[in-house]
Amino acid sequence: MEGKPAGTNGDDRRSLWVFDFDGTLSPIVADRHAARIHPMCREMLRGLARMPTHFVVVLSSREIEDLAKRVPLPRVILGGASGLEWRLPGGHRIRPGEPFEARREKVRGTLAPLLSRLSHIPGVDVEDKGWSVAIHHRHVLPEVVAMLEPLLKEVEGTPDVRVYRGPSVAEVQFLRNVNKSFGVRTICRIIGLDPSIGRILYAGDDENDAVAMRWVLRKGGIAFSVGSAAHVPGARVVENPVALARAVAALAGIAPDLGKGNA
Template sequence: MRKKLLLLDFDGTLAPLAKTPQAVRLGRKIKKRLDVLSRSKNCIVVVVSGRSLKDLKSYFHSRRIIYIGNHGLELSGRGLRLPRGAQRARRRAHFVRLLARKLGSVFYFWEGVSVEDKGYTASLHFRNLRPDRLPVFSELVHFYRKKYERWPVVWRRGKKVWEIRPSDAWDKGDAALHLVRKFPGALAIAVGDDKTDEDMFRALRKKAVTVRVGRWRKSRAEYYLRSQKDVVEFLERCR
């Protein structure tokens, strides 16, 4: 049987989305299934996330899983070392931290908005923002993107979140491609639900089976699952 390399996003894929990142819970069934797959000689399990490595690992107890955090800027598991491209990008992370502090001050009194500094990247969450406040919020985001456009950072819109990363060309796609090359011969399967996961689908075109959770006509994924609940069934079928 051909070995499988499972590249799995966390929020919205392995775990259902919640009002805040801290409120997200990983289901017992899917957690157990990932543990079983990680013990199998036929599977290599990789969790790919925008969360920090420390935060991501807190949801799991398996040392056999490979973890990619901060959109590819952190890597842990199986003795793997962080690629040079990611190391270069990390050198500019102080610009992200400075911007996170500035945005934290700007939106400090905004109900439903929070700034998360993850060390190498940052997130501007607005999932709980009142709809009538969205136009003003969007104007402010546009203003600060313009104000700091010369800074070496990239803003990426996700599901009710703005992801802010160092501008060096390194993302989830580069990290996923790095692992595909580390495990030649394995059948790579990438699963994700958000726009940052499209980086994976783009980088792994013709190199992996790509699956989007939830339909989106602009997606680069070849296949799709209807919802996050279908991910459990998908993993149950993996052997």
């Protein structure tokens, strides 16, 4: 990539394009169950996936079954639970083994009383994603925030977990070392891509994505931060999923009229 359209000028190096889902390919919505991939992002992914030697990945903290319903593109690799679960083209599934599951259940039991207290705060919605918990607080009234923040700090201090903040949500990873950077490194191993040789792009919108952005940038790749400000130095800022689709399509040299009439 390196600022040039991938796949041009006779360059046949393999490329990896990795995209977060919520807030990146899908606009943030009040009801998380209503999240859908933006049509322009869907067409952008299709265009990338048709290119030889290019691997296209949607990597989310959602569980793989939930993500598959929202990204109905058979050529696109899906990564759920920040990279613990995978669905490859052709339907092959990769899942974590029993040791991971045992660690998860131990942490889940430790957090249960604290998550119960959080769920009773008016406006808080605790979403169990299997390998993580999302604490949604978009609808918390200002006068209730004083109750919420100390409990979130207590969650952040719990051993063996990692909390990533996003727009009106705190994502609690049950396995501390599992994040989007873990996911990108894992898919590189699965497809046999050497990050020092291949080209990598990552696009996301929250703290979990920022971890992956930093790793990709250190490897000489490109990072897009979707939203009002870059999460890491060197990331390219785009306003929303529409702007991301246009920028990536231009970078890849595909579908030059992708964005016409679809603002």
